[in-house]
Amino acid sequence: MGAVAISALILIVVTLIAPLLGSTHIDLGQAFAGVSPDHEIFYYARLPRVLLAMLAGAALSITGVIFQCMLRDPLAEPYTLGVSSGAAVGAVLAICLGFSSTGFASLIGAGLVLMIVVAMSMDGRRMSGFTLLLTGVTMNSIAFAVILFLHSIASFSQSFAISRWLMGGVDSVPYSTLAWLAAIVIPVMIALTLRAPQWNLIAVGEEWAASRGVSTTAMTAFGYVAGSILTGLVTSLTGPIGFVGLIVPHALRLRFGADHRTLIPCSILLGAAFLVVCDTLSRTVNPPTDIPVGVLTAMGGGPFFLWLLRSKRKSLWM
């Protein structure tokens, strides 16, 4: 319980400080008093952005934990199983067709891929992580090819919009959007968290779990659909933000161990804190330009990942 309390404390501190930082200095007293422009910057530029980063970071981290657990592969991440590349195809298509917003189209793309992968990997009444992995990775390759094709026929300005979307970034969104995002993301995360003891068994193996009374097919299907809903929704709003779902679960396993009863709540809380910190960096490092947060997480995450591979190799020789 101590680990969860500390994680919650870190998230609270980060969330309180982050909206105060940015290219323009604001005074909190004036923001609360409704004085312009501090009030507008605080309520309409920074706070929604911090809230979106929180929801996105939490959703990506917990999905990383669940996918790694289901696939028994510590190197899996939310994007491994194809849904976000479906979202990307939808968004890129929307840009090429000249739609004003990419959100709806990317949701449709994510949903389509989700249905294709589930249909492909259900074998009668069974579903295993292995077929999920193969189907998801194949869908990723197909989606990548479609994106390259669309990119090659796009106009110059469309091409810029496509690259920008694919970099991933947290922008200020309306509070109504945040409200429906939270209304889906939070209950799904709670439902996943409540099954932590079963995730522990699945993390060891499908037979291990099945011989201890867990319905592995139902859990695998639930984990995949829930993780895909989280990833698809978040990706439709932020574009792909890599490595969050990989780094956070990994660092926490090193620190707190593999028990999902601790790992899942800590991943939610610290995943949220991590993306808020990254997003704050992305708008303060080089003001007034925003560095896309997906670029920051990948630049930080890539080397971390290599270090991880290296230390993993060492532990094999131990």
Place this chain on the structure above:
Amino acid sequence: MSFSAKQLSYHYGLHQANFEFPHTGLISLAGPNGAGKSTLLGILAGLRAPYRGSITYRGRELRQWPRRDFASDVAYVPQAVHIEFPFTAGEVVLMGRTPRTGGWYESAHDRTAAEQAMSITDCLALRDRDFRALSGGERQRVIVAAALAQEPKTLLLDEPATHLDLKHQLSLYRLLARLSRTILVVAVTHDLNLAMQYSDRVVILEDGRIAGDGAPGEVLNSASIESVFGVRTTIHSGPEGRPWLVYGMDGV
């Protein structure tokens, strides 16, 4: 009867097996590679479906058992467990309690049961170690402890002695023999001497069919071993006055 099979078949692995297992005793499943031992054990554990024919446990068809009720009765020890994540040995053993706990946290009783199971298989000292850093034999003892922590009425083991050193092989089989006074223990084994020494009954499988079923002394003789395994055997008087099989490769 605990298990009762009629015309039990499974894909290519098992053909029309008929047997009845009592509520207690140590039954060894032996046979050459690919004979269907692990398939049969997997069916008994409720992990291989759909099978054809009928197999009941305590009078109820296996496919009709609610999964969790069955899991709190029947524990299964797989051949090897490979874990990717940093679970400690103690956490792995506590997982054995899941079908009985059902809730979020283990109770004090769960912890005691896990501790007892670990001391029985001589792995209490490994409790806080990372499971991935243990040797094959240490892992095996932890996995057996996880099954014991389940407090099962039936214990199924797939080649439990494979990774163990001599001392732990013998102590494991002594333990299984002791447990088999109150519960049913079914173990797949390649070591016919362990089967001969400790089991109450040996079932021999060959090409997915039951080729022999009875007391070890009746089933394991030079003729049957040569016909099933293709190995010449002589039977000597071994330690503690029991028969001891000596294998030779001449003429094979």
